Amino acid sequence: MNEIKIGILTVSDRASAGVYEDLSGQAIISTLKEYISSDWSEVYAVIPDEKELIEETLKDMVDVEECCLVVTTGGTGPAIRDVTPEATEAVCDKMMPGFGELMRQVSLQYVPTAILSRQEAGIRGKALIINLPGKPKSIRECLDAVFPAVPYCIDLLEGPFIECDETVIKPFRPKSK
Template sequence: MKIGRVTLSDRAAAGIYKDESGPEIERVISNLFEEPVEFVSVLIPDDKELLISQFIRLVDELDCPLVLTTGGTGPSARDITPEATKVVLDKELPGFGEIMRMESYRKVKTAILSRAIAGIRKRSLIVNLPGKPSAISECLSLLGEAIVECLDHIRGYRPTLSNKLHP
């Protein structure tokens, strides 16, 4: 399965620090599904138009069934991920953001500041994930079954979940 992975970070894109969130998505997803996964990895600054163009490339041109973003979901002026995501979605799936906020809030009260969303563009699922590696792992383990179910509905394809994250 081909998966688009987009990290949004002005500082990581400028080389000021290393992107740790994107590789964490790859690590967790590789353990989440039994099938081999091919990642199309992108690191960009927090730029709405640039993110929109990447969504179009990953979904419309490369036909990635799943696109995961990390970063840019907070309340600061540069956090534009949900706004860019809304532009390209055909349907929103509010339950993804709701469950991530609810479960994350149990551990970290500031998780309520997340504006992460998810939805469908054509036959692809796009999910905004948090920017912290530990939160990425937690959220993806919560969303695994919903991701599989959604891909089955929109593609007729049902990847097999591994038991590595769900003992």
């Protein structure tokens, strides 16, 4: 059985400088702990909004740490320093536009500014990378929407089998023939 390693990457100038606590990365970790019943470990980092550093960290999490999933938070808005989607695209082999489309659709039910969000998802090697927004409440809303597809996506990438607590979130896997 493959070890399940999940990268959690917070992209924030202020959190990386210690100006405030990284509540967003912690929100991802606590949400995944609720969802996933398999044993897994996190590879966690908080870095500033620097495109090259984001790219290097994503590559390290996938290529060196062998994470099957990397979830980022921050840097997905329209501000000048928001470059997480560009860094994600730069390191991915394939983009998965359905993730961003669904996250924006769900977020629009709560705030009209969701159209300003540029969440992306893509595949690097055998790993799925998902960009989430920066607010903890939005992180949960977006993960609740897209996570049911994540375990099967990782199956298709020949990654580890991720089991979930189906009382919290029910992953979708097609019935085998």
